[in-house]
Amino acid sequence: MLTTLKQLIQDESGATAIEYGLIAALISVAAVGAFTIVGGDLGNTFNFIGNKLSTAASQGSGSGSGG
DSSP: OHHHHHHHHHOOHHHHHHHHHHHHHHHHHHHHHHHHHHHHHHHHHHHHHHHHHHHHHHHHTTOOOOO
């Protein structure tokens, strides 16, 4: 019984798994934060490009060569 308790106390595989879990959680939080910041900027960029394309399409649609 005493030998089993000593082995259980010396076993560090559980601690390693917890450390890996904490590292994964930290990376996930950082990734979500970065994606949130970049996502807002990316959305603004797509809106800007869409507006420019709409403006160019509406200005270009009235000036066709009649054939």
